[in-house]
Each structure stands twice: as C-alpha cells, then as structure tokens.
Amino acid sequence: xxxxxxxxxxxxxxxxxxxxxxxxxxxxxxxxxxxGSASAQLTMIEILYYLSLAQMWNLLxxxxxxxxxxxxxxxxxxxxxxxxxxxxxGIDPFLSIVLSGLFVAGLSIPIALFTFRLRxxxxxxxxxxxxxxxxxxxxxxxxxxxxxxxxxxxxxxxAGYGLQARKDLIYYAALVLAVGATVIVVxxxxxxxxxxxxxxxxxxxxxxxxxxxxxxxxxxVWVIAAFWTGMTGALIHLQxxxxxxxxxxxxxSWTALVVFIVVIGGVGxxxxxxxxxxxxxxxxxxxxxxxxxxxxILGAIAVLMAVVSRRGVDGLIQARKPFEVFPxxxxxxxxxxVGGQR
Amino acid sequence: MxxxxxxxxxxxxxxxxxxxxxxxxxxxxxxxxxxxxxxxLAVLAAYLVLSWSGVVGGSYWLSMTLVVVVMxxxxxxxxxxxxxxxxxADPLPxxxxxFGIGIVIQNALxxxxxxxxxxxxxxxxLTRSIKVTDDVSIGxxxxxxxxxxVVVLSGLQLFLxxxxxxxxxRATADDxxxxxxxxxxxxxxxxxxxxxxxxxxxxxxxxxxxxxxxxPTSGGLLLLFAFExxxxxxLGSLWxxxxxxxxxxxxxxxxxQQWIGSNSLAGHIVFLAVLAIRPSxxxxxxxxx
Numbered sequence: 001x002x003x004x005x006x007x008x009x010x011x012x013x014x015x016x017x018x019x020x021x022x023x024x025x026x027x028x029x030x031x032x033x034x035x036g037s038a039s040a041q042l043t044m045i046e047i048l049y050y051l052s053l054a055q056m057w058n059l060l061x062x063x064x065x066x067x068x069x070x071x072x073x074x075x076x077x078x079x080x081x082x083x084x085x086x087x088x089x090g091i092d093p094f095l096s097i098v099l100s101g102l103f104v105a106g107l108s109i110p111i112a113l114f115t116f117r118l119r120x121x122x123x124x125x126x127x128x129x130x131x132x133x134x135x136x137x138x139x140x141x142x143x144x145x146x147x148x149x150x151x152x153x154x155x156x157x158x159a160g161y162g163l164q165a166r167k168d169l170i171y172y173a174a175l176v177l178a179v180g181a182t183v184i185v186v187x188x189x190x191x192x193x194x195x196x197x198x199x200x201x202x203x204x205x206x207x208x209x210x211x212x213x214x215x216x217x218x219x220x221v222w223v224i225a226a227f228w229t230g231m232t233g234a235l236i237h238l239q240x241x242x243x244x245x246x247x248x249x250x251x252x253s254w255t256a257l258v259v260f261i262v263v264i265g266g267v268g269x270x271x272x273x274x275x276x277x278x279x280x281x282x283x284x285x286x287x288x289x290x291x292x293x294x295x296x297i298l299g300a301i302a303v304l305m306a307v308v309s310r311r312g313v314d315g316l317i318q319a320r321k322p323f324e325v326f327p328x329x330x331x332x333x334x335x336x337x338v339g340g341q342r
Numbered sequence: 343m344x345x346x347x348x349x350x351x352x353x354x355x356x357x358x359x360x361x362x363x364x365x366x367x368x369x370x371x372x373x374x375x376x377x378x379x380x381x382x383l384a385v386l387a388a389y390l391v392l393s394w395s396g397v398v399g400g401s402y403w404l405s406m407t408l409v410v411v412v413m414x415x416x417x418x419x420x421x422x423x424x425x426x427x428x429x430x431a432d433p434l435p436x437x438x439x440x441f442g443i444g445i446v447i448q449n450a451l452x453x454x455x456x457x458x459x460x461x462x463x464x465x466x467x468l469t470r471s472i473k474v475t476d477d478v479s480i481g482x483x484x485x486x487x488x489x490x491x492v493v494v495l496s497g498l499q500l501f502l503x504x505x506x507x508x509x510x511x512r513a514t515a516d517d518x519x520x521x522x523x524x525x526x527x528x529x530x531x532x533x534x535x536x537x538x539x540x541x542x543x544x545x546x547x548x549x550x551x552x553x554x555x556x557x558p559t560s561g562g563l564l565l566l567f568a569f570e571x572x573x574x575x576x577l578g579s580l581w582x583x584x585x586x587x588x589x590x591x592x593x594x595x596x597x598x599q600q601w602i603g604s605n606s607l608a609g610h611i612v613f614l615a616v617l618a619i620r621p622s623x624x625x626x627x628x629x630x631x
Contacts, residue, residue: 069441
C-alpha cells in the first residue's frame with residue numbers, strides 16, 4: 001500500500017485569468033488621468049470610493065455575519081477628523097486620510113463592546129444607534145461647527161497643492177483605496193483568519209468546538225473594515241471639500257447605497273461588489289439627477305435579490321457556469337500514490 | 343414641580359414608544375424576525391391617514407381605522423409574499439429585504455409627498471389637558487395614547503394566553519418544527535403576527551403624526567426608539583416592552599428638561615448603558631437569543 005499524495009490547490013484556471021484581468025484593469029485605471037476626460041475622472045472617483053465601501057461592507061456582512069447599517073457613523077467621524085487635522089492643524093491632507101482611518105479603527109473597538117452583544121437584526125439596529133450617537137455628539141461640539149457647513153479650504157487644507165495635482169492625487173487615493181479594498185478582502189479570505197471566518201459563518205458552534213475564537217476573529221475583521229471605511233470616508237470629504245453633519249452622517253449615501261450595491265452584485269462574493277458598483281453606475285447614469293428614483297429602483301432590485309437570489313447577480317451567473325475571479329477557495333486534490341487504489 | 347411634570351410627560355410618551363415597539367417585539371418573539379422597515383411603515387401609515395381622510399368624510403379617526411385595517415392586510419400579504427421566503431437560520435436575507443423595503447418606502451413617500459414636514463391636525467383634543475397643579479398638567483391626547491397602548495398590549499397578552507391561535511403562536515415560537523408536525527400552518531401564523539405588527543405600528547404612526555410633525559425620513563429614528571424600548575425592557579416580554587418604552591420616554595423627557603434638545607441622545611445612552619450592564623434587559627428573562 002502506498003501513501004496517497006494530498007495537495008491543497010489555491011489557484012484555478014479561472015482565477016488565474018480573473019486575477020490577470022483585474023490587474024490589467026487596475027493598471028488601465030491608473031493611467032486614466034492621461035487618456036480620460038476630467039469628468040470621466042470625477043465619475044470614476046465616485047465609483048472607486050463606493051467600491052471601497054462596498055468591499056468592506058461585504059467583508060463584514062457577507063463573511064463575518066456582522067450586518068452593519070451604521071457605516072455612516074464611521075464615515076461621518078472620519079470626515080470631522082480630517083477637518084480637524086487638515087484644515088485646523090495644517091497636517092498634510094493625504095496623511096490625514098490615513099490618520100482618520102486609524103482614529104475610526106480605534107473607535108470601532110469600544111463600539112464593538114456594545115454592538116457585539118446583539119445578534120442578527122438587532123445587531124444591525126444597534127450599529128445604527130451608535131451612528132446616531134456619533135452624529136448627535138458631533139453636532140453638540142461647537143468647535144466643529146454644530147451642523148453648519150465647514151469648508152476644507154485651498155488656503156489651509158490644500159496648501160501647497162496646485163489644482164491639477166490635487167485632482168489627480170485624490171483620484172489616485174481613490175484608486176488605491178478601491179484596489180486595496182479588494183486586495184485586503186482577498187488576502188483576509190486566503191489567510192487563516194479567513195478560514196476561521198468562513199467556518200464561523202457556516203457553523204459558529206462547530207467552529208468554536210474546533211478552537212476558533214469566534215469573537216476575536218470577528219473583532220479583527222470589524223477593525224480592519226472600520227480602518228478602511230474611515231480612510232474612504234475621509235477621502236470622500238477631501239474630494240467634496242465640505243463637511244456638514246447631515247451629509248457626513250447620511251444613512252442613505254453611506255449605508256443604504258453601499259448595501260444595495262453589494263446585495264445586487266452578490267453578498268459573500270468577492271466579485272459581487274464589482275458587479276454591484278457597475279450596476280449602480282449604470283442606473284445612476286441613466287437616471288441623472290432623480291435621486292429618489294435611484295433609491296427606489298436600487299432598493300427594489302436589492303429586495304428582490306435578498307428574497308430570490310441570495311448571492312445576487314454573481315449567484316445567478318455562478319448557477320449557470322461556476323468560476324472564480326480571485327483565488328480564495330481551497331480545493332483538495334488527492335493523488336492516489338503509485339500503485340495505490342482509489 | 344417642573345421635574346414631576348417632565349416625569350409624567352415621559353411616562354405618557356413611553357406609552358407611545360411601547361406601541362411602536364409592540365410589533366417589533368411580537369415578530370421577533372414569534373419568528374425571530376427583525377423588520378428594519380418598521381419605522382418607515384409608521385410614517386407611511388401617517389401619510390395614508392392624511393390622504394384618505396377626504397375619502398371617509400374628513401375624519402382623521404375614521405381614516406386611521408381604515409389605515410390600520412389596510413396596513414394589517416398589507417402586513418399579512420408581505421409576510422406571505424416576501425418575508426416568509428427570507429426566514430431561516432441565516433438572518434441576513436430578512437435584514438436586507440426589510441432594510442431595502444424601508445428605504446424604498448421612504449423615497450417613494452418623498453417622491454409623492456415631497457420632503458415637507460406634515461402633521462395630523464386632530465383639533466381640540468391636542469390642546470385640552472387636565473390641570474393638576476400650576477406646573478403639572480396631563481394632556482388628554484398623550485393620556486389617550488398611553489391608554490390605547492396599554493389596551494393593545496393587554497389585548498395581545500390575553501390573545502396569546504387564552505385563545506387557540508395564541509396557543510399556536512407560543513407553540514411555534516418555542517419549537518416551530520414540532521408545532522408544524524402538530525398541524526399548525528406556520529406560514530399563515532407568521533403572516534397573522536405580521537398583520538398585528540403592521541396594524542399596531544400604523545396606530546402608533548397615527549398618534550405620532552398627531553403629537554408632532556413627520557417627514558418621509560422620520561422612520562429611521564422611530565425604528566431606533568422602538569428597538570430601544572424592546573431591548574431596555576427585555577426581549578420576548580410584552581410587559582417588559584411597555585416598561586422599556588416608559589423608561590425611554592422618561593429618560594428623554596427628563597434629559598430635555600435639563601438640556602433642551604438632548605432627548606434622543608440621552609435615550610440612546612441609557613439604551614447603551616442597559617446593553618452594557620444588563621444585556622437581557624431590565625425586565626427580560628435571563629435567556630437571550
């Protein structure tokens with residue numbers, strides 16, 4: 001009798017092709033300032049920051065079972081941290097983006113202390129309460145403008161940056177955040193942490209029984225997502241160059257749209273947010289300024305997906321022809337050794 | 343005496359919060375389902391009361407009765423047509439579907455009624471009150487709301503305790519599989535629970551619309567208040583929900599007496615404190631799902 005050779009396969013043919021397409025697309029986007037129009041660049045910034053937010057929300061809801069509807073709280077706080085650092089204290093705006101992310105990541109730990117006591121739907125509403133607490137607290141701080149518009153000015157925030165440099169750097173920051181978000185999700189899912197995460201998602205008791213620390217696993221993902229969401233929120237406000245309480249903590253823009261993008265594209269799929277953001281862009285482009293219709297249409301599709309196809313458009317495609325774009329799955333290949341029997 | 347007055351007003355508002363929370367508490371108790379569109383449904387009901395009052399001869403009370411019945415019907419239909427398909431071990435589809443529906447309702451209201459603040463002008467009942475002392479008076483309308491909340495909660499409790507259908511509710515809540523084997527149609531039962539939830543929240547929406555102003559985006563905050571009442575009181579207990587609503591109402595009222603405009607924030611903080619110190623709620627059973 002011979003020993004069968006067991007091998008864990010990480011790459012497949014489709015993920016080799018998919019990852020290459022992704023890299024080429026990212027490189028093409030990196031050159032956009034050279035070949036694209038100024039308005040294309042602006043549109044792309046919005047698509048990119050939504051992609052970043054969507055990947056992070058998907059990591060939470062689709063993989064860690066942490067369905068947050070309070071992402072606007074993180075975005076709002078990061079906007080004000082950016083304002084204080086860059087506008088009030090003259091810190092470089094792009095360094096301020098990173099610092100805002102770190103601040104929000106730190107803040108997410110005490111938030112978890114409260115919200116992790118709740119499960120499922122109640123966890124979701126709990127995160128919304130936290131976002132409201134953050135919004136109302138910010139509103140009561142007079143030095144932050146108490147609800148009035150705060151501008152990020154050329155004189156302070158953007159001191160030393162020319163108009164074109166500023167536009168291009170914001171575009172590149174958005175690209176780094178969007179591409180980075182996808183890379184982070186793939187890296188997390190490929191790691192031991194990702195294995196633990198998916199084990200917990202599929203069977204929390206079973207995973208705990210095998211020695212997985214479910215709470216710690218979720219907490220790590222929670223902090224990573226907060227860090228990246230915070231940076232993205234700061235970038236969004238660096239681009240708009242204004243901070244208002246109402247818009248910075250807007251549940252519709254920073255949670256509802258993000259949720260719809262992921263749910264339509266596919267929750268719990270790394271490709272889902274990419275598909276979702278493409279559909280989001282198409283519908284927004286067709287509707288032009290009809291903001292309420294945008295929410296009604298995207299919301300209705302999302303509800304339909306939640307009921308009919310839990311993995312969204314990606315699930316519908318996968319049902320016909322299964323493939324993967326990123327190498328996150330592990331397949332076991334068992335080679336019966338020489339002379340061995342199956 | 344101003345504090346006594348604030349306390350009394352808080353208790354009265356607490357009744358309304360309990361009414362908001364009833365449906366949330368019931369649907370969680372029976373089928374572990376949390377409807378994130380709950381607050382938006384209340385706002386929808388308030389708008390319907392306004393637009394249908396013309397149809398029923400200008401009476402808001404008559405219009406409200408019609409709206410409560412219709413909303414209960416919509417509740418039944420939406421459970422059979424949508425939410426029943428999302429029930430299961432994974433709460434994600436239910437959360438996403440109801441969240442999406444809430445956002446759709448909110449934006450449809452905005453599209454149809456614009457974003458202007460509205461209120462249901464019920465006339466003299468809103469201003470009449472019982473004067474206890476110079477500083478303390480009890481408004482008729484808040485008193486009516488509290489009484490209605492108590493009647494609804496007692497009725498529901500009696501229904502659950504003493505009717506055949508109520509027994510089936512409790513059986514299904516405890517063990518849906520066995521209940522089904524005993525011949526209980528769980529799909530129908532869940533839909534009845536949702537009909538009651540929609541009816542109750544429609545009633546709450548009407549009272550809220552009479553008490554203060556509302557806009558298409560008011561639903562989110564109402565959902566949070568309802569949720570806080572449920573958690574403060576303790577999951578799975580209707581009387582706990584009433585107590586939770588009153589704790590929330592009193593907190594908000596006292597906070598507002600001290601620092602004007604701090605009511606929401608104070609309510610959220612008390613909720614978080616309860617969550618940190620006694621996660622099973624002030625009056626809930628030890629076991630938590």
